[in-house]
Amino acid sequence: xxxxxxxxxxxxxxxxxxxxxxxxxxxxxxxxxxxxxxxxxxxxxxxxxxxxxxxxxxxxxxxxxxxxxxxxxxxxxxxxxxxxxxxxxxxxxxxxxxxxxxxxxxxxxxxxxxxxxxxxxxxxxxxxxxxxxxxxxxxxxxxxxxxxxxxxxxxxxxxxxxxxxxxxxxxxxxxxxxxxxxxxxxxxxxxxxxxxxxxxxxxxxxxxxxxxxxxxxxxxxxxxxxxxxxxxxxxxxxxxxxxxxxxxxxxxxxxxxxxxxxxxxxxxxxxxxxxxxxxxxxxxxxxxxxxxxxxxxxxxxxxxxxxxxxxxxxxxxxxxxxxxxxxxxxxxxxxxxxxxxxxxxxxxxxxxxxxxxxxxxxxxxxxxxxxxxxxxxxxxxxxxxxxxxxxxxxxxxxxxxxxxxxxxxxxxxxxxxxxxxxxxxx
Numbered sequence: 403x404x405x406x407x408x409x410x411x412x413x414x415x416x417x418x419x420x421x422x423x424x425x426x427x428x429x430x431x432x433x434x435x436x437x438x439x440x441x442x443x444x445x446x447x448x449x450x451x452x453x454x455x456x457x458x459x460x461x462x463x464x465x466x467x468x469x470x471x472x473x474x475x476x477x478x479x480x481x482x483x484x485x486x487x488x489x490x491x492x493x494x495x496x497x498x499x500x501x502x503x504x505x506x507x508x509x510x511x512x513x514x515x516x517x518x519x520x521x522x523x524x525x526x527x528x529x530x531x532x533x534x535x536x537x538x539x540x541x542x543x544x545x546x547x548x549x550x551x552x553x554x555x556x557x558x559x560x561x562x563x564x565x566x567x568x569x570x571x572x573x574x575x576x577x578x579x580x581x582x583x584x585x586x587x588x589x590x591x592x593x594x595x596x597x598x599x600x601x602x603x604x605x606x607x608x609x610x611x612x613x614x615x616x617x618x619x620x621x622x623x624x625x626x627x628x629x630x631x632x633x634x635x636x637x638x639x640x641x642x643x644x645x646x647x648x649x650x651x652x653x654x655x656x657x658x659x660x661x662x663x664x665x666x667x668x669x670x671x672x673x674x675x676x677x678x679x680x681x682x683x684x685x686x687x688x689x690x691x692x693x694x695x696x697x698x699x700x701x702x703x704x705x706x707x708x709x710x711x712x713x714x715x716x717x718x719x720x721x722x723x724x725x726x727x728x729x730x731x732x733x734x735x736x737x738x739x740x741x742x743x744x745x746x747x748x749x750x751x752x753x754x755x756x757x758x759x760x761x762x763x764x765x766x767x768x769x770x771x772x773x774x775x776x777x778x779x780x781x782x783x784x785x786x787x788x789x790x791x792x793x794x795x796x797x798x799x800x801x802x803x804x805x806x807x808x809x810x811x812x813x814x815x816x817x818x819x820x821x822x823x824x825x826x827x828x
Contacts, residue, residue: 425696427468428555428587430596430634431547433540435480436460436615437515437533444482444516445610447714447803450528453513454613457670458621460514462541463636465596466499466548467587467743469699473499474741475545476598476775477506478636479537480617481517483781484508486736486752487724488517488538495542498549502703505739505750506541507638507778512606513616518781521721531723555595558586559746560691561771564683568676569603571757572645573796575662578602579641579757579764582680583773584688585743587633594633599623599684600773602640602760604647607673616670619648622677623684630685639776641751641760643784644800648676697744698828706816708782709733711806715783734805736780738813740820742827746771749817752780756800759785759810766818769827785809 436459442450460480467474475496484506493501508517517537519529564582571578579602587595605618617624620637627635650672651664710716710732719726719734728734736752747769754776755763764772784800787810792801 424554425469426555426557426699427552428595429466429548429551429553431464431544431551432634433462433544434459435462435537435540437530440615441515441530441533443513443610443615444528445512445606446482447520447718449522450516451610452613453615457614457616460615460617461624462537462544463624463634464544464548465587465598465636466545466552467699468552469697472699472701473503474699474701475499475504475548476636476638477504477541477545478638479506479508479541480511480620481508481514481537482510482512483777484517485724485726486780487726488534489779491538492541492545495539496545499545502737502739503701504545505741505775505778507775508781509605509617509620509637510639510642510777511616511618511620512604512610513608513614513618518718519722519724520718527723529723553595554590555587557694557697557744558588558688558691559694559744559771560584560687562687564601564680566679566683567649568679569646570649570651572647577757578646579760582683582687583746583771584684585746586688588693594631596634596636597627597631597684597688598636598638599680600638600640600775601680602642602646602757602776604642604645607648607650607676608668608670612668616673619673619677619680622674623680626678626681627684630681635681638778640774641755641757641776643754644756644786644797646757650676694744698742700742700825701739702820702824703737703739704816704820705735705737706812707733707735708805708809708812712802712804714802715805734782736782738816738820739779740824742769742825745769745827746773747821747827748773748775749820750775750778751785751813753777753782753785755785755810755813756787756790758790759787759814762814763817767821785813787811
């Protein structure tokens with residue numbers, strides 16, 4: 403018996419040593435999270451609209467990367483937002499990865515079910531708690547599948563301006579970030595394992611008033627990436643607040659020339675056009691990127707306290723049936739991650755940062771590529787700098803649905819602190 407125990411111990415040690423010496427590995431997993439029967443779809447705070455049909459499937463997608471002792475999971479959910487109180491349920495079901503290394507982001511489709519549990523004036527809420535439980539289970543399954551599928555891999559990362567009619571700023575058409583970054587993990591046989599697109603855009607071609615449940619343009623984006631590469635497609639949103647949206651404008655049909663407002667196309671074929679164009683641009687951008695043979699993986703985090711000055715946001719925090727964690731001093735705590743992946747650096751944003759914040763963070767980040775994962779680890783409304791907060795009539799809505807005036811300042815301070823305290827990407 404003693405000999406058997408010694409042998410088992412040695413085997414375990416050898417397996418552990420082999421995994422630590424395996425070099426870079428990547429794996430992917432996916433689950434369908436479309437509710438059956440369909441649920442009402444939410445475009446934000448307010449009463450969700452009935453869904454009479456669906457177009458495409460809502461999904462949970464996971465990319466897991468590992469090198470040595472560091473494992474990181476990146477999770478995409480086709481939802482308006484996914485608060486940390488739900489994300490922590492997913493993390494608890496994936497014990498093989500440190501909870502703080504699991505990054506869960508929502509695409510921000512405006513054609514999916516509410517996962518906030520927005521309170522209603524009658525004391526109820528707008529969510530379906532059973533559905534939220536199911537999403538947590540399926541998201542964890544996707545991450546565990548990706549872990550089980552880990553294999554030796556190389557990496558390609560590219561960044562360039564995405565060309566074509568994809569996105570614009572509804573408040574000021576040219577004030578948006580056209581840069582798209584693409585991460586592609588490649589198996590030893592040269593087959594792409596997964597291709598992740600990072601770009602700032604509201605997936606609201608359809609919106610929640612057309613009666614469709616849908617991943618919006620993200621579905622066609624991922625579908626075309628998969629058809630073209632054979633590996634899984636993924637999307638993580640960027641700093642798309644205030645108001646970086648899909649460019650579905652009918653430019654020959656102005657609604658208000660003086661205000662630069664056009665009528666738009668809220669049809670599935672426009673989702674197909676934009677999603678497929680994004681996929682084409684992503685594959686163009688990553689095609690010429692150099693292959694990184696043994697990219698290093700580094701992950702750190704900080705739990706950051708944000709005061710809540712908005713009465714509406716505080717009512718959501720305290721009135722949702724999800725029992726959002728909050729602090730006695732009328733604040734919430736959100737986690738910010740910094741990840742170095744090969745020659746790229748990634749920061750997470752727990753909400754919808756305005757594009758000027760996105761530009762500033764990228765300008766002060768390190769590495770050859772700078773990526774921002776918006777609506778990740780939490781989704782607490784819009785994030786503005788104090789000089790923008792309530793400064794223009796146009797910003798009334800985004801200010802009202804922000805935690806408060808200092809949210810952007812606190813975010814920038816702690817993000818750049820993580821950058822300063824972390825090694826540069828290799």
